[in-house]
Amino acid sequence: MVRFAKGHGTRNDFVLLTDEHDQQPLSAADVRHLADRRGGIGGDGVLRAVRGRHIEGWSGDPDLWFMDYRNADGSVAEMCGNGVRVFAHYLREQGLVPEDADHIDIGTRAGLRTAWIVGDGRVRVAMGRVQAPHETVCVSLEDQSWDAAPVDVGNPHAVVLLPTTDSVAALDLSVSPRWEPADAFPYGVNVEFVAPHGDHRIRMRVYERGVGETESCGTGTVAAARATANAAGERDGVWTVEVPGGEVEVAFVGDEAWLTGPAVIVAHGDMEWPVASERREEEGND
Numbered sequence: 267m268v269r270f271a272k273g274h275g276t277r278n279d280f281v282l283l284t285d286e287h288d289q290q291p292l293s294a295a296d297v298r299h300l301a302d303r304r305g306g307i308g309g310d311g312v313l314r315a316v317r318g319r320h321i322e323g324w325s326g327d328p329d330l331w332f333m334d335y336r337n338a339d340g341s342v343a344e345m346c347g348n349g350v351r352v353f354a355h356y357l358r359e360q361g362l363v364p365e366d367a368d369h370i371d372i373g374t375r376a377g378l379r380t381a382w383i384v385g386d387g388r389v390r391v392a393m394g395r396v397q398a399p400h401e402t403v404c405v406s407l408e409d410q411s412w413d414a415a416p417v418d419v420g421n422p423h424a425v426v427l428l429p430t431t432d433s434v435a436a437l438d439l440s441v442s443p444r445w446e447p448a449d450a451f452p453y454g455v456n457v458e459f460v461a462p463h464g465d466h467r468i469r470m471r472v473y474e475r476g477v478g479e480t481e482s483c484g485t486g487t488v489a490a491a492r493a494t495a496n497a498a499g500e501r502d503g504v505w506t507v508e509v510p511g512g513e514v515e516v517a518f519v520g521d522e523a524w525l526t527g528p529a530v531i532v533a534h535g536d537m538e539w540p541v542a543s544e545r546r547e548e549e550g551n552d
């Protein structure tokens with residue numbers, strides 16, 4: 267049996283597990299099973315809490331809790347902005363960090379992230395440096411194409427700025443967007459479609475690498491706000507980003523970003539483990 271929690275941030279949902287001493291490393295097939303909405307628990311991703319010392323390539327404090335993030339298809343991603351808020355909340359509710367700690371430092375594959383529980387069930391995270399080069403790429407969806415702004419939030423994004431929220435709502439994101447040049451994102455990319463919806467307020471939909479369309483993507487909201495601010499010639503500022511699953515706030519000071527939004531744990535339970543052998547065989551235990 268494995269103990270799990272289920273949580274979400276603006277309905278971007280995750281299965282959470284604690285594996286302090288790295289005794290249950292997850293294969294891609296394990297992750298797909300956990301994230302499976304019919305045969306497993308269900309989620310857009312899986313967050314495993316493990317001490318940093320066990321993560322190859324982590325050169326920070328070995329005692330820090332590390333957010334080992336996986337997309338629902340089993341792939342590894344560097345960062346997850348909604349996930350890191352839910353992860354901070356989980357560490358606190360599980361008693362894995364002191365209840366009176368002012369902040370929570372978390373290791374991720376994109377580096378150290380610091381979270382503050384700010385009340386009302388919301389968590390603020392210092393998202394680090396956001397890089398948005400000037401060059402654009404071409405993003406296509408079925409027979410439509412647009413210029414998109416590449417933005418790096420620790421993980422890769424391409425942001426398409428559209429004129430109206432109706433044009434965002436009309437998109438069919440059941441199919442994956444394509445991009446050119448192909449080598450612009452050798453490891454894939456998350457694609458955001460964004461339109462203005464008031465003063466420093468935008469609306470966004472996203473097609474996530476390794477998942478498909480989700481109701482929210484925290485790093486995507488940061489990328490969307492950065493691309494919108496850049497297009498408006500603004501640097502510092504606070505943006506509200508509406509997503510199908512709710513809304514979050516993104517603040518910029520210089521190159522740095524902070525993301526604030528809800529973090530919810532909805533359930534705890536026990537799951538059969540290891541995964542049934544027939545499923546491992548079916549999916550391949552890679």
Ligand SMILES: N[C@@H](CCC[C@H](N)C(=O)O)C(=O)O
Nearest residue numbers: 343346347348421483484485
């Ligand atoms: N939903 C996440 C992003 C998760 C990773 C992404 N799919 C990727 O592969 O980079 C978020 O809230 O940031």
